[in-house]
Amino acid sequence: MSITTVELALRLLTFLCVLVGAPLCFLVGFRLLDYGAKDTLVERFSGARTGRDTGQLNAYFREAAVEATTCSICGAANGPDYTYCHTCQERLD
Numbered sequence: 001m002s003i004t005t006v007e008l009a010l011r012l013l014t015f016l017c018v019l020v021g022a023p024l025c026f027l028v029g030f031r032l033l034d035y036g037a038k039d040t041l042v043e044r045f046s047g048a049r050t051g052r053d054t055g056q057l058n059a060y061f062r063e064a065a066v067e068a069t070t071c072s073i074c075g076a077a078n079g080p081d082y083t084y085c086h087t088c089q090e091r092l093d
């Protein structure tokens, strides 16, 4: 069984699309995720932020009126029994 030149060209084209398209999809997706992780983009869609990101536990501790230890490095609130900051892993004193 032989194939025509057109069929051969079509097969080669498909092969090249798969060969180039799959890594390209990965690269573009990776770049999009990388771009999405930038703080400026997050700020644009979540509204103005008052300060540094101090973690979700700050709001929880404020809401629950739990005595929280504030990290001196990043400002995140940590539970009273925490030895290390849950955000930056700095030792709490």
Ligand SMILES: [Zn+2]
Pocket (backbone or CB within 6 Å): 071, 072, 073, 074, 075, 076, 085, 086, 087, 088, 089, 090
């Ligand atoms: Zn910290």
